[in-house]
Amino acid sequence: MIREVELLAIGAGPSSLGLAVAVEELAPDLADSTLVVDRAEEIQWQQGMLLPWAKSQVSFLKDLVTPRDPCSRFSFLNFLRATGRLDEFVTMGTSLPYRLEISEYLRWVANGLTRVRTLLGNACVSVEPQRDRQQAVTGWLTRLADGSAIASRYLVFGVGRDPHIPGVFRDLPADRVVHSTAYRQRIAQLPKGRRVRVALVGGSQSAAEMFRALREDLPDSEIDWLIRSVALNSDESSKFTNELYYPSFVDEFHAAEPGAREQILREMRGTNYSCVTPPMLESIYADLYLDRLHGRDGRRLITMVDVTAARETGGEVVLDLTDRRTGVDTRLRCDLVVLGTGFDSRMPKLVRGLAGSLGLDRISVTRQYRLDLDEPAACYLQGVNEDTHGIADSLLSVLARRAEEITLDIIEHRALMRRPATYTAAS
Structure with missing residues (x-):
């Protein structure tokens, strides 16, 4: 079965929802033929790291709409008012x-x-171009996990980058490795009360949050936190940056x-x-200080170390470690490897697959985030354009303003496609 829409947004995270609101408010007729699809059964933000005490690192004013239209009914402040928490916030x-x-x-x-529709619980497995007899790209065919497909003139990716699993861990059994994107779900599946030896890898915010969470989630377990740097680094943000x-x-x-x-x-x-x-660093340092004060030795921070090999043997995982200061090799035995290693720097697999179908040697976008193609159909990439659009x-x-720019570009593109062609007679 093929379902037809004019605009399909893949991924129901902040980027696509910001776009959905922009389309509803700026192009209602397009909104009536717009669909947002996501593999998750329900809409959640950073599902694997939805820890009860974790905070956003971005102001609530950088919500889905406020930088674009502070008067929009979809603002975070209006959400607080609608849910009865404005005064408390x-x-x-x-x-x-x-x-x-x-x-x-x-x-x-x-x-x-009210106009844009959502389809949850159905993953997109591939996207391919649709062509006319002259081989011009006139649309996109997105195939879903349930065997159905969606045809669209406009396509917007908002799936984010794929999790980064360092090569040294890729041969381990899947049940031995937990990436931060699946932390909450995977830890919940472990038998309660089981003593687990955990090797935590990475020096990121997500690694720090998991280090804190593991004490509550796996009490009495042993946790070795492995980082390559000489110490945990504080973010370098200031009002200027x-x-x-x-x-x-x-x-x-x-x-x-x-350059x-x-x-x-x-x-x-x-x-x-x-x-x-800085607040998380303060919390972790105080926590480790209390460990020493009370004679607890179940959690260690091991700095300047590389994991050079990983294998499962004898019912456990064995990691080969190399000390960067001395060059000395040691082994660490554990039951579970938890990764706070961020995301793959390459374009998402789904985007790379489409680029291959289009025969593109290089994936690039315009200032308006449109894939560089001179075709009747248009495709946009959100959240993966740091090299051309900056670290944010x-x-x-930037997502509220980006949603506006993409929507306005689609409006302009639609008008251009509807404009009758003009011909100049040869002299």
Whole structure:
């Protein structure tokens, strides 16, 4: 069965929901033929890391709509008012909501859409171009896990990058490795009361949050936290660097020379990657201090170490470690490897598959996030364009304005496609 829509958005996360709201508010007729599809059974934000105490690292004002239209009914403040928590949130005196609140907000937005439809619990397995007799790309055919398909003129990816599983761990059995994107679900499946030896890998915020969560989720377990750096790094954000996360900075970054872009991304890396927020660092240090004070030795932070091999043998996982300071090799035996290793730097697998079908040697997009194709159909990429649109592209900071830009570009493209062709007679 093939279902036809004009616009299909793949992924029901913040990017696609921000786009859905923009389409409803700016192009109602397009909204009536727009569908958002996601593999998850329900809309949740960062499902694997929905820890009860975890907070967003971005102001609530950078929601799905406020930077585009502060008067939109889909704002986070209106969500708080509608759910009866506005006064309490104001009293909290913070701009950073709990992650659970953001997730609840996204569901509230999805439920409030009146024109755009959503289809949950059905994964997209492939996307291929549809061509006419002249081989022009006139649309897209997206195949779903249940065997059905969706045909669309416009396609927008909002799936984010794939989890990064370092090569050294890829031969381990799947039940021995837990990436942060599946942490909450996988830990919940472990037998209660079982003593587990955990090797936690990575120096990111997600690794730090899992280190804290493991004490509650797997009490009495042994946890060895392995990082390559000499110490955990605090994020380097300041009010000055935060200006580079403004939606308005996208124009400046996009217009910069390649060398300048590389410098900006390199210098901004410490604001978002392989770093931990100062409050989380304070909490972890105090926690480890109390461990020493009370003579607990079940949790260790092991710095300047590389995992050079990993294998399952004798009912356990054995990791070969190399100390970067001394070159000495040791072995660590554990039951479970937990990865806070972030995401694959390549384009998502689904996008790479489409690029192959199109015969593209290189995936690139315009300033309006449209895939570089001179075709009657159009495809847009959200959240994977750091190299051309800046470090904020994968974050909440720019998504409201990006949704507006994509919507306006689709409106313009539709008008162009409907315009009758003009011919000039030969002289």
